[in-house]
Amino acid sequence: MKIVYVGKVTKEFHLGSTVVNALRDIDLTVESGEFMAIAGPSGSGKSTLLNIIGCIERPTSGEVRIDGVDVLNLSSNELAQVRAARIGFIFQTFNLLPVLSVAENVEYPLHLKRERDGKAGKVASILKEVGLERFSRHKPAELSGGQRQRVAIARALVGSPSIILADEPTANLDHNTGTEILNLMKGLNKKFGTTFIFSTHDQKIMALADRVVELRDGMTAGDRCTT
């Protein structure tokens, strides 16, 4: 089942009189349950593509369908709903809310989905999944980078989204921790069947993906499966 369809997507940024073509005619299809990396040098358009798939940026032209929904015709409120219901986000800088505890951070998407019952149970079980059940009352500032990223993974996963997007999730972590995080993501992908799309510079991290899509100057320069 196609979970992401990107057709002939271009994205231009206008900086004064110069136009930056961040994406040019990108075609991409992602099947449900894939564990996919987007690779490419700096400035090649990885973040831009992830933002467009994540419905937080609109393409200049083209077509984008998430879970069969044509998202380009939706209002900003409707897009917010799509993100809350179907998409999980993991950020390079973790982006936990500093005033909330670990458990409260993980609870946030459930609150957005207006779930009433069993929130505490879901939060607890997902924290166990990422190995942080003992830290639920801690504040993000009391955790290491790797632990914070685990909390972020738990937050992305707790609402059972169809797809999780991670823009350079390991770039702020040392190599070992980064590999651990990637392996955790991969394990969750296999266990729950959640689709993961992440971007990275790191060749070794890239090697953990089942499929690597290579970008160069805003264009697809390669698409290979490693399994």
Added chain:
Amino acid sequence: MYNLRLAFKNIFRNRTRSLITLGAIAFGCISLIIAGGFMEDIFFKLRESYIHSFLGHMQVYRKGFFEKGAARPFDFMISDPVAVEKRILSVEHVRLVAPRLEFSGLLSTGDTTVSFIGQGISPHEEKELSNFLFISSGENLSGGDPYGIILGKGLARSINAKPGDPLVILTNTKGGAINALDVTVKGVFYTASKAFDDRAVRLPIGTAQKLLHTDDVQTLVVLLDRTDNTGAVMKNLSAMFKKDGLDLEIKPWYELADFYNKTVALYKRQFMVLKIIIAIVVVLSVFNTMNMSVLERVGEVGTIMALGTKKRTVVALFITEGLILGAIGGIIGLAGGYLLASVISYVGIPMPPPPGSTASWTAQVKVVPGVFLYAFVLAIATSAVSSFYPAFKASRLEIAEALRHNI
């Protein structure tokens, strides 16, 4: 609930700044409570002073007296005043009814003669109506001595009279003839009104009636148990007069106390200026706080919007923070205001004599629920209003752009 908790936690992440903002809001509330309570105390004391120094809560006249009585004081008199008094006394909340008969005449020591305004009064009833009439020497009128009179301080000084001095009163009777009466000075008084003290003579009403050759009175002054009952009693009295076919009219204290009304209007205008200044202080400080807090949290706003928080929820979150600041600041302000009002009232504020008066007095800060409510509502409303723009600004952030602020 979740959002409320989040807003609460966000407020206290920058403790110093929030405390300063709370301080500004509380300060605003306290100022309003103190200034408003002080003003209400002045109004209250001024009002009670007027009512109890001679106005009463209302006055009853023959129809026409109020309009034309100044020129023709004896053309509109209440006949059979004792019966009318009894009828008025039967109404609920009426504490007493005091008859008055005013006239003008000349007062002579033999050497000097001055004009005066005479008030024939009933000493017993009038005692209750003269809480703010003070005897500076000698003694007050009593029922016992029909030919004893008391003089206002200024009048006594102008003819150099002191208690015990014999005087002669000269006046026209109701019919127009001239009549004279030998009297004795029993005492000298002063009130809150210097103009009154300069011209006034008080004597027993029976003596005045004899002097004027009449059994009637001009005014029946009605005193109630509480000022708040004025409206209700007026209504009942009018209905009763109508039913009894009595040709009488009633004037409440607030129509008689011109100076009071002007004072109230003046103070209220000044208070309005204060309210505006305080509102501006609160708006600026809350605006500054909320604006800073939006600027600091651009990255976080990007994060929660990426996760699927709607724009209007972002607005609501920041406005909730403003509201909580306003509510906490307001509560601190109410408590602080109450405390300070109590302390100030305990100590008392020495006040100079009001214009036209010789008596200085002590002001307090009245605890008025209306003023407290006003201060609290102002704190919350201004806080909410001033967080609106920063909140709106936060909701307009581009998500991808805002996310770049997370470092």
